[in-house]
Amino acid sequence: MINPTEVLQSFEGRMKDFIDGENFRKCIQCGICGGSCPFGFYTDFTPRRMITATRAELVNEIIESNAPWLCTSCNLCTSRCPSRIPITDALIPVLRELAMNYSHLPDELGQALTNIHRMGNSFGESNRKRAKWSEGLGFDVKILKKGEHVDYLFIVDDFGSFDLRAQEITRSVARLFKMLGIDFGILGERERSIGDHVRLAGEFGLFEEIARSNINEFRNYSFENIVTLDPHAYNSLKNEYRRYGFQSNVMHYTQILSERLQDLMKLMHPLNYTVTYHDPCYLGRKNGIYDEPRKIIESIPGIKFVEMYRNRENSYCCGGGGGGIWYDSYIRKFVKTRPAEERVIEAGKTGANVLLVSCPIDAIMFEDAVKVTGLEGRLRVMDISELILESIGKGV
Amino acid sequence: METRIGVYICHCGTNIAGKVNVDEVREYASHLKNVVVARNYMFMCSEPGQEMIIKDIKEYGLNRIVVAACTETLHGHTFREVAKKGGLNPYLVQMVSIREFDSWVTEDKVEATEKAKSLIRAGVYRVNYHTPVETTTYPVDSNVLIVGAGIAGITAALVLADAGKHVYLVERQGFIGGNMAKFDKTFPTLDCASCILTPKMSAVKNNPNITLFTYSEVEKIDGFVGNFDVTIRKKPRYVREDLCIGCLSCIENCVYKEPRFMSEFDEGIGKRKPVYVSFPQAIPLVPVIDPETCIQFRTGKCVQTCLKGCPTKAIDFSMKEEIVKVKVGAVIAATGFKVFDATRDTKYGFGRYPNIYTTIQMERMLNSAGPTGGEIRLQDGSIPKEVAIINCVGSRNENFNAYCSRVCCMIGLKHAHMLRDSIGANVTIFYTDIRANGKGYEEFYRKVMLEGVNFVRGEVASIIPSENNRLTIVFEDTLLSRVRKKDVDMVILNVGLEPHDDWEDVRKVLNLTCTKEGWLMEKHPKLAPVTSLSDGRFIAGAAQFPKDIPDTVAQAEAAAAEAMSLIDRGFVESEPNVIRIDEERCSGCRMCISVCPFSAITYNEEKNIAEVNTGLCKGCGACAAVCPSKAISQNNFTDEELYAEIMGVLRE
Incomplete structure (x- = not known):
């Protein structure tokens, strides 16, 4: 049994930790979030109603429902919120964190998070297979050694590394880089999840651990920019890793192609x-x-x-x-x-x-x-x- | 002299010409008797249209003009001025409406054209009988009467006084400042109300151009615009203003050692003695003695310690009511409002359960000069931890007042902020909609939300006393679609604004009109918001409708400007359509007197006839219609003129 007062206090306490987190108090209940939400039709608690429930001290009901998990973190609600409430980056992940504290989470998510924690990727694959996509390209993709320099460190992240469909995209991006004569390299088996989904899933502790460990790893190499395949990795490196001291210039591959x-x-x-x-x-x-x-x-x-x-x-x-x-x-x-x-x-x-x-x-x-x-x-x-x-x- | 008529038919773009065959109508009009010239033109009211008429007057020697266009109300004045410029008496013009009365309301083009012809024919027949009318002008007295010395009256008085006009400022209460003097802070800037009001109050007192009548009421206003005779009744305060030095030792020395009687100024949550001032910075700083509670008045046997303690012997139990008469050119009504009586909506338990207050009581409680010295306390002396503010009490409710009182949302937000700030209370605001539509208001709302004030959309259904002197609130949280309960220590009822109970009497004395609720009526809601329907009388502040301080001040300044515009013009023109009474025919029956809404007709006993004051006559014609001896005729509406017009419209 979840204690409503206790969980409300945890909720309010956690929201304070985020930039503009307390803006949830400024909610004017306009409902643009629910109307914008891809899952708005299917949930009992749209973001608006989540905030109403916090006001009625019913946070327990939210975390016992499916609502926290019916969010794709698409950011549409947040970008439109007239009170600038960080719904995607704070409200939903905080509720997910609380839900996980009470073991309310989808099983498959638990599995993915365990994989990331244990193996460094959500697929539960061996990291030795990280660079498998680069085989048979007709040229060698540089796998960086400690101290080695490249212009662009190419961060592939989990899907580009392990998913068969995504691997094709990784390969085509690498081919284009090669054609353009771009000096790039990858980390190969030393690459780990960047972790943006982990953060948005509410596993803030694991995310921090991943971020710090990745930043330490990056320090072993010399590069001018990071280029990512995955916009989620781009977002984390560009906006979230800064908090832990990461400073490099981050680009998405479309930005490089556009420049060239x-x-x-x-x-x-x-x-x-x-x-x-x-x-x-x-x-x-x-x-x-x-x-x-x-x-x-x-x-x-x-x-x-x-x-x-x-x-x-x-x-x-x-x-x-x-x-x-x-x-x-x-x-x-x-x-x-x-x-x-x-x-x-x-x-x-x-x-x-x-x-x-x-x-x-x-x-x-x-x-x-x-x-x-x-x-x-x-x-x-x-x-x-x-x-x-x-x-x-x-x-x- | 030969009658020479010019007829001018306006197309009004396509407004008229789209329906009426203007060429055909012009041709028709040109053959009517005495018509010398008939013309049609795209916009007769435009500069070229006007010039055309002026030129024709000279060229054709016209001495009557008929303009077939929009209406007398819209452009009557324009074409009278045209006649004047052409050297004719302006009342030799007749307007014929072929737009409002014809093209706008007639489907068929042939019918519209025929109707235009018959209306013009009526105008032409009528104008034959027009005679020149001369109007007179009256000088305007430069003094102004302002009724009500709240922030609206004070503001208007200072603007006028600074412009060198003399103001008679009449306040019903013993002290000026009105409701604003009761407030602690003002939204959304949280300026202290006293800090911004008291300097203005003392400026009123010290301005030689302002004569202040407190504890006084306007008894009667006679006369007409520019020349009003005002009768003011000064109630005795039993302390002489000419002698009192404001030391307040009378209050200290009163035989009642402690205040025992309900203080009106403190809205029932504070007490006063029989001799009192509203608050220590009151203007004038001259106490009032309330005969209802003073032992001297009740028994005639008081030891009169007040008088003994008074260094100037200003206390005078023999003071009598005084009648003062003043002359003014303009009147500004700034009579303010009262708050909704929360006992009327019984579901809130106001007056029955402890720790339920109205917002105006809360103002007094929060005010450091108020009865609790600004301390927020429950009746048992403890500090409330949970406070509920309930909005829309008496407002937006067709059982009480259907309108939104406009200021309550912001007052509620202000109180929520102040209660969190001063005692750290958890505050919940129960609202139907939050209306924060002024400069900085929405921002203030957001700020208060961010501070952690809880908002519940849903009106409170009931308040029930529960254990430990707490109150249980039952409500539907409409955003959650659930009925909920909440225990609180204190409830603040956010009461709406209403006209004073005696608005009907006030309206009559000031000769103003009101809405059905009793709010003073403006001449036009958009274009003449501070002008009343009676000439020379202006309105300002919440007496017109609930409004906040910024809007009230803006309106007061506007009313002062309107009054000044009248005074500085220096004269008023008399009504042209006034009546004349034929002394020979008048039988002295006085029926005209009974129907005159402007009290313009009086009875001359000596001659046994009715006499008209043309300064007061507004030309309504009621007397002319009722006169059994046909002794009354009205300028521009003589029988000849009216019959000719009727003949014209009926004749094929």
């Missing part, structure tokens, strides 16, 4: 596609990178680019964030149409035959959703890097 667009354009050949683009939550809404991916897409010759209704800061979510990708079956229990399914249907309506993404989780989620919604054969899900490669390859 002149060189890329010399290599590309026309493609006859209509494409649309999904802004990943952690690249777009969270970090304001909307233009670089579009600039790249529009420079591919022959391509017709169409926008979905919901684009840029209003972009929808693939449903994989905040740990969602780890407990898909839990979400399926409560959610009729998953966000990814809704999103590919929306993409299909634009008349596009390619749905472009720039996040490995998007590719995984959407490809699955295309199969479920009967769009297979009509809508291809591709990473931007893959489309560029196809355009370059066509001329060969």
